[in-house]
Amino acid sequence: MGQRFEIDVEALSTNNEVLQSDDVSQVADYTKLFQLIEHEFKRKKYNLIETLANEISNSLLTVRNICEVTVRVRKPHAPIDSHFSDIEVEVTNKQ
Numbered sequence: 001m002g003q004r005f006e007i008d009v010e011a012l013s014t015n016n017e018v019l020q021s022d023d024v025s026q027v028a029d030y031t032k033l034f035q036l037i038e039h040e041f042k043r044k045k046y047n048l049i050e051t052l053a054n055e056i057s058n059s060l061l062t063v064r065n066i067c068e069v070t071v072r073v074r075k076p077h078a079p080i081d082s083h084f085s086d087i088e089v090e091v092t093n094k095q
Helices: 030-043 049-060
Strands: 006-013 066-076 086-094
Touching: 006 030, 006 049, 030 049, 049 066, 049 086
Parallel strands: none
Antiparallel strands: 006 066, 066 086
């Protein structure tokens, strides 16, 4: 992928107790989440941003305490002849 992309992620946790405990050890490791996103983005050339979003989502579902993930992949200034400024897809996967 030789173009610029933006990726947004929403991850839903299965551990609501962390909201009360304020215990960092009970939440998903954000560094690990970022590393998984980066790995999926760089591991191969994707023809479809839909496939990229799905692969990232499935990868993040392997992280402890994550039960649902929504991934948005945006291609700013997509090389298409239209009046759109960006192209974006959204994929949501659940365990």
